[in-house]
Amino acid sequence: MEKVKILKRCVSACLAATVALGAAGCSGGGGTGSSKPAGGDASAASAVTVSKSGKVSDTPVTFTMLYADNSTYPFKQSWETLKKMKELTNVSLNVTVVPDADYPTKVQLLLNSGDIPDIVCNGVSGSVEEMALNGKLLCFSDYVKSMPNFQKLVKNCDLSAQLENSELSDGKMYSLPVNVDEKRVQTEQWFVRKDLFDKNNLTIPTTWDECYKDMKILKAKYPKIIPIQNIYGTDDLLCMVGSSFGTVAGWDSANTGFMYDKSSDKWIHAPTSDNYKAMLQFLHKLYAEGILDKEFVTLDTTTYDQRILKGQTIMWDGWFVGEVSYNEDGKKTDSNFNVVPIPALAGPSGKAGTKVTGSWGHSMICPASVKDKEYFNTLIRWLDWMYSEDGANLFSWGVKGVTYTENSDGTKAFTSNIISPTNPKGSKYLDRDYGCNNNNLSFVFPYDYLKATFTKEDSAVLDEESQKNMLTDPQPSLRLTSDEKEEENLVSTALKDYVDAEKEKFIMGKESFNNWDAYVKECDQKGRSKLSKLYNQVWQRQKSAK
Amino acid sequence: MKHATNGYKVFTAFNILFMIFVIVITLFPFIYMLAVSFSGNSAVLRGDVLFYPIDFTVTAYRNIMNDAQFWVGYRNTLIYTVGGTLISMAMTVACAYPLSKKQLPGRGPLLMFMVFTMYFGGGLIPFYLLVRSLHLINTVWAILVPGAISVYNMIVMKTFFEGIPQDIEEAAQIDGLSYIATLFKIVLPLSKPVIATITLFYAVGFWNDWFNAMIYLNSNSLYPVTLYLRNLLMGAQLAASNGQGITSGSEAAVVPQTLQAATVVLVTVPILCIYPFIQKYFVKGVMLGSIKG
Numbered sequence: 001m002e003k004v005k006i007l008k009r010c011v012s013a014c015l016a017a018t019v020a021l022g023a024a025g026c027s028g029g030g031g032t033g034s035s036k037p038a039g040g041d042a043s044a045a046s047a048v049t050v051s052k053s054g055k056v057s058d059t060p061v062t063f064t065m066l067y068a069d070n071s072t073y074p075f076k077q078s079w080e081t082l083k084k085m086k087e088l089t090n091v092s093l094n095v096t097v098v099p100d101a102d103y104p105t106k107v108q109l110l111l112n113s114g115d116i117p118d119i120v121c122n123g124v125s126g127s128v129e130e131m132a133l134n135g136k137l138l139c140f141s142d143y144v145k146s147m148p149n150f151q152k153l154v155k156n157c158d159l160s161a162q163l164e165n166s167e168l169s170d171g172k173m174y175s176l177p178v179n180v181d182e183k184r185v186q187t188e189q190w191f192v193r194k195d196l197f198d199k200n201n202l203t204i205p206t207t208w209d210e211c212y213k214d215m216k217i218l219k220a221k222y223p224k225i226i227p228i229q230n231i232y233g234t235d236d237l238l239c240m241v242g243s244s245f246g247t248v249a250g251w252d253s254a255n256t257g258f259m260y261d262k263s264s265d266k267w268i269h270a271p272t273s274d275n276y277k278a279m280l281q282f283l284h285k286l287y288a289e290g291i292l293d294k295e296f297v298t299l300d301t302t303t304y305d306q307r308i309l310k311g312q313t314i315m316w317d318g319w320f321v322g323e324v325s326y327n328e329d330g331k332k333t334d335s336n337f338n339v340v341p342i343p344a345l346a347g348p349s350g351k352a353g354t355k356v357t358g359s360w361g362h363s364m365i366c367p368a369s370v371k372d373k374e375y376f377n378t379l380i381r382w383l384d385w386m387y388s389e390d391g392a393n394l395f396s397w398g399v400k401g402v403t404y405t406e407n408s409d410g411t412k413a414f415t416s417n418i419i420s421p422t423n424p425k426g427s428k429y430l431d432r433d434y435g436c437n438n439n440n441l442s443f444v445f446p447y448d449y450l451k452a453t454f455t456k457e458d459s460a461v462l463d464e465e466s467q468k469n470m471l472t473d474p475q476p477s478l479r480l481t482s483d484e485k486e487e488e489n490l491v492s493t494a495l496k497d498y499v500d501a502e503k504e505k506f507i508m509g510k511e512s513f514n515n516w517d518a519y520v521k522e523c524d525q526k527g528r529s530k531l532s533k534l535y536n537q538v539w540q541r542q543k544s545a546k
Numbered sequence: 547m548k549h550a551t552n553g554y555k556v557f558t559a560f561n562i563l564f565m566i567f568v569i570v571i572t573l574f575p576f577i578y579m580l581a582v583s584f585s586g587n588s589a590v591l592r593g594d595v596l597f598y599p600i601d602f603t604v605t606a607y608r609n610i611m612n613d614a615q616f617w618v619g620y621r622n623t624l625i626y627t628v629g630g631t632l633i634s635m636a637m638t639v640a641c642a643y644p645l646s647k648k649q650l651p652g653r654g655p656l657l658m659f660m661v662f663t664m665y666f667g668g669g670l671i672p673f674y675l676l677v678r679s680l681h682l683i684n685t686v687w688a689i690l691v692p693g694a695i696s697v698y699n700m701i702v703m704k705t706f707f708e709g710i711p712q713d714i715e716e717a718a719q720i721d722g723l724s725y726i727a728t729l730f731k732i733v734l735p736l737s738k739p740v741i742a743t744i745t746l747f748y749a750v751g752f753w754n755d756w757f758n759a760m761i762y763l764n765s766n767s768l769y770p771v772t773l774y775l776r777n778l779l780m781g782a783q784l785a786a787s788n789g790q791g792i793t794s795g796s797e798a799a800v801v802p803q804t805l806q807a808a809t810v811v812l813v814t815v816p817i818l819c820i821y822p823f824i825q826k827y828f829v830k831g832v833m834l835g836s837i838k839g
Contacts, residue, residue: 071777071801074615075766096764099773101780109761112671113678302803306593329588 056089056385057378064094064117066110067440068103072432079435084399088390091382111136116367118379121178121440128365132174138366141172143380149388150176153444157182162359165477176383177360179439182447184471186354187320189341189461190240196222196314199336207346208244208282211315215291218314228286228315229293231304234504237283237296240317243353243472244346245279249503252356252472256492257499258535260476267478267535269528271499272520277513278348280506287507297504311337320458324421340457343464357471362439392444398436414452421455478538487534491527498526582807583607590803606808616809619771623753626770630690630752635745638700643729645700646707660697670761677762688762689755689770696751699744706740707733746824753817775813779806 069075075097086092096117098106103122110116111131131137144150154160157180167173197204197214200221205211215227230237238250248259248270259270270276286292293299293313307313309329323339330337346352370376385391397404397412404412419426430453431437437453451459465471480488502519505511511519550558577597582590586601594600610616644650645657667673673692682688710733718728734741756772763769778801 069777071780074613074777097766099760099777099780101777102760106760109671109674113674115678115683302593305591309588309592329591332588333592 056381057091057375060086060090060092061375061378062092062094063119063375063379063382064096065119065440066107066117066121067095067097068122069097069099070439071100073429073438074432076435079433080399080402081394081435081441084394085391088394089382089385091378111367116369118370118373119364119366121364122362128175129168132168132365133170136368137174138368138370139172139174140176140366141167144173146380147384147387149384149391153180153387157359159359162474165474166363167477167479169479169481171479175363175365176443178362178364178443180360180387180444181450182445183466184357184359185445185447185450185462186357186465186471188240188317188355189320189343190315190345191318191323191339191341192315193311193313193338194340195334195336195338204340204342205345206343206352207350208241209348211345212282212286212291215286215314216289219289219291224312226293226307226313227291229299229304229307229313230296230317231299231301233299234297234500234507236317238279238503239355241279241283241347242276243355244344244351245275245282246347246349246351246353247273247275247279248356248475249276249279250355252475254475255478255535256488256496256531258531260539267532267539269523269532271503272523272528277516280503281513283507284509284513288509292507296507308339309333320454321421323457324424324455328424341461343461343468344470352468352470353472354465354470355472356474358474364440386441386443392442392446393449395436395438395442396445396449398430398434403430403434403436412448412452420453421458478535479542480534480538484534484538488531491530495523495526495528495531498522579807579810582803583811585804587802587804606802606804607812609805610808610812615766615769615774616771616812618767619769619774622768623770623772625686626689626755626759627749627752629686630694631745631748633690634694634696634699634748634752635741637694638696638703638744638748639729639734639741641695642700642703643707643733646704660700664697674761683762684764684768686768689752689758693751693755693758696748699747703737703740703744706737710736742824746820749820750817771813775809778809 067075075095077095082093094117107120111120128137132139154163159177159180163173163177166175166177192204194204196218200218202214202217205214219225219227230240235250239252240250242249242252248257253259253270255267257269257271258267260266261268283292287294287296295303304316308316308326311330311334318341320341323341326339327337330339344352344354366379370379373379386395397414400406402415403418404414406412414420414423414426414430416423417427419429428434435441451462454462502511506513578595581595581597581599583606584599584602584604585595586603589595589600645653647653650656668676677683677688677692682691714732714736715728718732723731754772756770756776759768759770759773760776
């Protein structure tokens with residue numbers, strides 16, 4: 001018995017010691033992170049001077065970077081663009097490659113462990129806010145004054161409103177935009193089988209009503225075909241239709257479905273508005289008459305591709321340049337196979353709108369600790385260089401003479417070995433073999449470059465949409481304090497889930513539009529009026545604070 | 547034996563049919579993968595491929611084998627599997643053998659301590675911090691060391707060792723053999739089933755592991771091929787389930803299915819080949835740990 005007692009005491013003492021050591025280890029690591037406050041001071045900003053040699057860095061310098069790897073163009077240290085960048089700026093990158101799929105997990109781990117690389121690409125939104133406000137992230141608002149190229153870009157491309165949107169509740173910006181389109185571009189469009197329209201003497205529709213009539217005719221002619229199909233579920237379908245009906249729906253919808261109405265300067269709950277109802281009624285009509293795919297909620301990419309290639313569908317939503325491979329494969333079985341994108345269709349009010357189109361899709365963040373590194377000034381200069389014409393050209397057009405040539409009038413063209421929609425016989429891919437058109441490294445996409453990567457039909461749609469003002473502006477962002485966020489969280493999930501379930505039921509006809517008022521009342525019960533008061537309050541406060 | 551009754555005949559027939567059904571269901575994914583990997587991409591996209599390749603081509607395999615990162619990954623996987631299994635087996639045997647001796651002081655509490663870790667863990671971030679503080683991050687040891695002993699495997703081995711009659715060992719010791727010599731000369735040769743089984747468990751575990759590599763390793767040159775495969779497949783699946791993140795045509799593009807299938811085949815076939823050789827031990831090993839001498 002004695003021996004057992006002594007043993008038990010020894011073991012518990014050891015365990016206690018282990019726990020104590022572990023706790024000491026943890027607190028040691030966390031302490032250094034929080035000692036410096038987030039907002040830099042003015043003196044730090046003025047220290048970012050211009051280098052002596054004119055290059056970004058006088059001496060070779062290496063930054064560490066966390067890179068989200070897209071499996072279709074895996075990262076290669078041997079990319080020509082990286083070599084050229086080193087030549088032009090003396091900067092090389094020590095890249096930690098993390099597969100796209102696991103990127104959020106890895107970012108969380110690294111940011112919490114304190115091993116943060118100098119640059120973290122593809123800043124993951126939700127968690128960024130918490131870390132930024134806790135002082136873990138670099139506040140870029142203090143340093144953009146020293147970034148002339150970035151400021152030029154903001155002025156030329158009219159980005160200030162969207163940058164303001166990206167500011168957090170303390171009014172500061174903690175991330176920099178990546179993949180900025182010089183001129184806004186919407187790459188997701190509706191695509192149609194033009195050859196089927198031609199064969200039946202129909203013109204491409206310009207409004208949703210015309211589309212409905214055309215589809216009815218085609219469905220009667222080809223009963224086995226599913227005229228309209230969509231990918232990625234209800235939210236994708238709705239965001240491709242919502243703007244034309246004057247509402248905000250699907251993925252475009254944020255803030256628990258509330259949208260900003262310019263005419264009344266108020267935030268209203270879109271899913272209970274009349275425009276939204278009209279949209280649901282239209283979609284229900286399509287569904288009931290067999291024009292809209294019965295599997296619009298659950299269709300997977302494999303079946304979606306199969307239907308297109310087997311000629312079992314006429315109209316679908318997809319992305320630019322996707323039609324090139326469809327046409328190539330489709331022509332093998334049907335020589336007339338011809339898929340083209342079409343501009344957004346107009347709704348009942350006569351106005352056509354694409355889904356919400358922002359100027360950039362990705363962002364990058366830096367840890368606050370990078371401020372203390374001796375190459376911090378060089379880092380800021382390099383970030384600014386990436387927004388300059390040289391930096392933008394390098395990661396889009398590529399290397400002069402290797403991937404593109406410049407004509408005497410200043411226009412550029414790809415060299416003959418680069419694969420592009422106008423040159424399918426090329427041997428090299430811009431992204432895979434050279435590192436251009438990159439999610440992480442292409443900070444700016446010049447407009448002429450984008451046009452060069454699209455087909456003629458894509459460009460035509462793009463031009464028409466920008467001329468006729470069809471590109472929908474992003475919604476303004478609401479800056480809630482953490483208390484207000486808690487208040488919002490109490491009801492937003494329940495309301496959002498209810499609306500998500502009901503909107504599908506309305507489209508499928510499981511819920512009748514006679515019950516619309518009951519649905520609105522239920523939304524009120526689930527917190528609609530509460531959120532309406534909250535959001536409008538926050539908006540008024542935001543406006544008066546400006 | 548008595549005449550087989552009608553009931554027995556019906557049961558046998560049903561049994562056979564059911565087994566055939568299970569075999570088909572289990573075998574079909576492999577056959578499908580093989581077929582897709584040797585087919586032309588258009589045929590796959592059209593959904594024409596089912597049991598046999600259409601538009602037979604080896605381009606998918608050629609593309610993968612031309613990718614240097616694939617071979618780097620394969621080399622790493624082999625290193626991790628062989629090295630990891632050796633280290634794990636050595637440590638597991640070293641842990642199980644003493645614990646199998648009932649006269650070891652503190653045996654009970656030690657075992658409880660180990661079993662406790664099977665159910666409770668500190669979480670991902672504390673574990674990462676631990677590995678980091680030991681300076682194992684971004685080294686081969688980050689894969690081989692933290693998971694070296696699987697408590698479950700160790701307990702199975704321990705129970706088997708307990709089942710070896712003590713008389714043999716006592717006889718050896720009377721003849722003057724030390725404990726270590728007993729282990730190597732008497733116990734291990736008698737433990738072939740459990741050694742083979744646990745080796746297989748560990749080998750498969752190391753071969754399949756991508757998660758530890760993803761967390762602890764930062765440089766491409768250390769990534770195992772399973773991580774390469776996962777990126778190929780999951781990148782595509784991510785696009786397939788969440789179109790919201792897609793902002794350009796190049797993001798909407800997915801790795802061709804033929805490429806995915808070929809990579810799957812190349813990564814799973816080696817480990818599949820090991821099974822027939824170890825199978826006889828595996829069948830015996832299933833009963834391990836359940837019968838005590």
